[in-house]
Amino acid sequence: PHLKEIRFVGGEPFAHKGLYKLCSEIAETNPDMGVQICTNGSVFNKKVLKMCQENNLKLTMSVDTIIPEEYSQIRIGGNYDETFANVKKFAEHSNKVTLNATLMSINALNIDKLIAFAKENGFGFFINVYSRNGRSHTPDWSISTMSNDDRKTSISRLTALLSDKDYETYHIEIKKVIDLL
Numbered sequence: 215p216h217l218k219e220i221r222f223v224g225g226e227p228f229a230h231k232g233l234y235k236l237c238s239e240i241a242e243t244n245p246d247m248g249v250q251i252c253t254n255g256s257v258f259n260k261k262v263l264k265m266c267q268e269n270n271l272k273l274t275m276s277v278d279t280i281i282p283e284e285y286s287q288i289r290i291g292g293n294y295d296e297t298f299a300n301v302k303k304f305a306e307h308s309n310k311v312t313l314n315a316t317l318m319s320i321n322a323l324n325i326d327k328l329i330a331f332a333k334e335n336g337f338g339f340f341i342n343v344y345s346r347n348g349r350s351h352t353p354d355w356s357i358s359t360m361s362n363d364d365r366k367t368s369i370s371r372l373t374a375l376l377s378d379k380d381y382e383t384y385h386i387e388i389k390k391v392i393d394l395l
Contacts, residue, residue, distance in 0.1 A: 217244065217247055218247060218248060219247060219248035219249075219250060220240070220247065220248070220249055220250070221250040221251075221252075222249075222250070222251045222252070223250075223251075223252040223274075224252075226253060226254055226256065226257065227251050227252070227253060228251070228253055228256075228257035228258075228261075228262055229257060233251075233265075234261050234264075234265065237249055237265045237268070237269050238264075238268070240269060241268035241269050245268070245269070245270065246270055247269075247270060248270050248272055249265075249269045249270060249271050249272070250272045250273075250274065251271065251272075251273055251274070252273075252274040252275075252276060252314065253273060253274070253275055253276070253304075254275070254276050254277075254289065254292070254297070255275045255276075255277060255297040255298075255300045255301055255304070256292060256293070256296065256297055256300070257300070258299075258300040258303045258304065263303075263307060266304070266307035266308050267307065270309060271307075271308040271309055272308065272309055272310040272311075272312075273304050273308050273310065273311050273312070274311075274312045274313075274314045274340065275301055275304065275311060275312070275313055275314060276314045276315070276316075277297065277298075277301065277313055277314070277315065277328070278315045278316055278318075278321055278328075279315065279320075279321040279324060279325075279327075279328055280324070280327045280328045280331045281321070281324050281327065282294045284320055284321050284324065285297075287320060288318070288320060288321065301313075301335075305335060305336075305337070310338065311335075311337045311338070312337060312338030312339065312340055313328065313331070313332045313337050313338070313339050313340070314339075314340045314341075314342065315328055315339075315340075315341055315342065316341075316342040316343070316344050317341050317342065317343060317344055317357065317391055317394055318344040318355035318356070318357070319355045319356060319357055319358075319359045319360040319364075320353075320355045322357060322360060322364070322365075322368050322391075322395060323360075323364050323367060323368050325341075325368065325372070325391055326368070326371040326372055326374075326375060329372075329375060329381070329384055329387070329388065330375075332384070333380065333381060333383075333384060339384055339387050340387060341387050341390055341391055341394075343394060344356060344357070357394060357395060360395075365395050368391075368395055369392055369395050372388050372391055372392050372395075373392065375388055376388055376389070
């Protein structure tokens, strides 16, 4: 009864059967407790809907990009249309949605579009930093592999968002991206 919030991160929490039982117990014993889940958005079924309805659910959705071609390269085996349909479902059925992206050379040029999507839908936005450590089997998407022209273009687009008052709630993350570039 004293716990105010619990977080489930790493892997895909909705793929773990124990999550549903635990959240059902939370709904019965402490329905006001915040339940934060970080998901890739690939799963939305009846069990997830029930969790959304019964729990004080706050979601962080790791989507990385709004561009289908980038998504298919980053999220190998992921389904762009299904994931973004699920983003809308989660927005309808949960208390808060935050989009999460890992800044990489493959998505940096269009990261402003993901921030705009977050703003248009009333979502929060958070940026992570890409690390090459442990990823020798994948392409090197470090920011250092970006061309100078692409960096300048991305910085210019992001700087324009900083001068737009509609983006004030996103300024900290936008500045973080600019600093990383």
